[in-house]
Amino acid sequence: MAKDDFDFFHGTWHVHNRRLTGEGSWGEFEGSCVTRPLADGIGFIDEMHFPTLGVWGHTIGLYDSGRELWAHYWVGSRDGVLQPPLYGKLTGPTTAEFFGDDTLDGAAIRVRQMWTLESPDVIVWEQAYASAGGGDWQTNWVMTSTRAG
Secondary structure (H helix, E strand, C coil): CCCCCCHHHCEEEEEEEEEEEECCEEEEEEEEEEEEECHHHCEEEEEEEEHHHCEEEEEEEEEECCCCEEEEEEEECCCCCCCCCEEEEEEECCEEEEEEEEEECCEEEEEEEEEEEEECCEEEEEEEEEECCCCCCEEEEEEEEEECC
8 A cells, every 4th residue: 555556547537427316227427537646646636527417526535654544535516515535445456445434315324436447548436335234235326437648
């Protein structure tokens, strides 16, 4: 684990999204992402844009060297609220897992985000949730990012 773990994410990306919109129904839409390092490599910030949704947002990834964990925060233009972090780390040379707590329709849930580096130019990010008490993970969003240019 090191503060350069997510350097592969720096650059400009085309993002294809599949998001669960209802009971077993998926919507697909395009987006873009530009990611750059933060001061002295302590992390990264990305700028996501989903034009058809009219949404902009940022992921802020910070490396805690004392705990050897990454914290990923999200803030979007819909509400401007910095969301609670998900904490995680690399689980292999091309994979990472993050976990955190959130709410869905007023109920406490667990959130899992998985990153898979399929190649230097393709990243798959998948988000799933489960009830806070445990249970099966329900995938609700998959983003496939392809390096632009």
